[in-house]
Amino acid sequence: xxxxxxxxxEGSASRAEIEAAIEGLSPADAERLRRSADSRAAGLKGxxxxxxxxxxxxxxxxxxxxxxxxxxxxxxxxxxxxxxxxNVAGHLARRAMSRLGIxxxxxxxxxxxxxxxxxxxxxxxxxxPERLAAARETTGRIKNKFAKDETxxxxxxxxxxxxxxxxxKRELELSQNDYETAVTRLRRGARSLEE
Amino acid sequence: MARVKDxxxxxxxxxxxMADSVEAASDEQLLLDxxxxxxxxxxxKSHVQQLLRGAVKxxxxxxxxxxxxxxxxxLAAFCAATAKIPAQRAEQRTLLMHVFQTHPEIRSxxxxxxxxxxxxxxxxxxxxxxxxxxxxxxxxxxxxxxx
Numbered sequence: 199x200x201x202x203x204x205x206x207x208e209g210s211a212s213r214a215e216i217e218a219a220i221e222g223l224s225p226a227d228a229e230r231l232r233r234s235a236d237s238r239a240a241g242l243k244g245x246x247x248x249x250x251x252x253x254x255x256x257x258x259x260x261x262x263x264x265x266x267x268x269x270x271x272x273x274x275x276x277x278x279x280x281x282x283x284x285n286v287a288g289h290l291a292r293r294a295m296s297r298l299g300i301x302x303x304x305x306x307x308x309x310x311x312x313x314x315x316x317x318x319x320x321x322x323x324x325x326x327p328e329r330l331a332a333a334r335e336t337t338g339r340i341k342n343k344f345a346k347d348e349t350x351x352x353x354x355x356x357x358x359x360x361x362x363x364x365x366x367k368r369e370l371e372l373s374q375n376d377y378e379t380a381v382t383r384l385r386r387g388a389r390s391l392e393e
Numbered sequence: 394m395a396r397v398k399d400x401x402x403x404x405x406x407x408x409x410x411m412a413d414s415v416e417a418a419s420d421e422q423l424l425l426d427x428x429x430x431x432x433x434x435x436x437x438k439s440h441v442q443q444l445l446r447g448a449v450k451x452x453x454x455x456x457x458x459x460x461x462x463x464x465x466x467x468l469a470a471f472c473a474a475t476a477k478i479p480a481q482r483a484e485q486r487t488l489l490m491h492v493f494q495t496h497p498e499i500r501s502x503x504x505x506x507x508x509x510x511x512x513x514x515x516x517x518x519x520x521x522x523x524x525x526x527x528x529x530x531x532x533x534x535x536x537x538x539x540x
Contacts, residue, residue, distance in 0.1 A: 226420035241408030
């Protein structure tokens with residue numbers, strides 16, 4: 199067992215174990231981490247925060263090493279880090295929404311429980327007209343790409359209004375397989391727009 | 394009545410749903426996504442690892458700086474605590490004798506069955522430091538007359 203990080207308990211991983219987990223990342227897990235962080239960062243731009251996926255990943259890693267919520271044994275490292283990225287993004291979103299006077303209704307944001315202090319990550323504030331124009335441009339590109347794919351276009355509309363997968367499937371009368379296939383098309387198409 | 398989201402909020406909701414979808418996707422799907430976009434997953438892996446290693450290094454650096462700051466702080470406190478102890482050994486013995494006279498209970502506890510003259514210079518310094526930490530040297534600053 200390696201040296202414990204400060205605040206680490208018997209049920210949490212040591213720094214050495216965290217470092218070993220970084221070295222053991224698979225290409226798929228790295229893709230998962232990067233794309234999730236990039237996506238959440240793109241969403242934060244919609245709320246006027248100039249932050250990139252790398253910033254969120256670094257902040258999450260900082261919390262893993264120095265925050266109060268350690269990597270619990272028995273949980274996959276990637277799952278744990280993805281949750282920290284979600285927490286950091288949720289925390290920033292809540293602050294941005296408060297500044298913009300937007301009521302916090304999104305459960306993903308409401309349920310955020312921070313495990314450390316994310317205040318060292320200070321994103322650039324994007325002025326409101328620029329924020330809205332950039333958001334229109336980003337979603338416009340994705341919608342254009344799928345303009346001829348009715349199912350994906352409707353899924354995009356649903357996601358934009360916080361509809362869940364089961365709600366969308368029910369509203370569109372889609373089978374699980376049809377929904378998953380359409381989401382895969384969307385995810386893959388959006389990936390090509392990210393590069 | 395539901396509030397209408399602006400374009401930025403809609404992007405935020407969409408992007409979070411996309412992130413959830415990415416997290417839920419299988420390894421095979423994610424690798425296919427990457428390759429179909431012309432991205433080398435091994436390159437992504439190297440990038441992410443480098444980023445995370447950088448965060449680990451920064452954390453170690455912060456801990457080192459914190460430890461150095463704590464060391465400097467405790468050293469400063471130690472120097473401040475020993476500021477009232479004279480540098481000369483003879484004066485140190487005089488001061489300790491004065492402490493014993495002022496606080497006879499300390500003498501009995503520290504000397505026990507030994508004679509004062511049997512104490513080494515190191516013993517004298519240690520006892521003076523302890524006396525300083527207990528506040529027993531307070532008010533003795535003007536003891537130049539060799540009481």
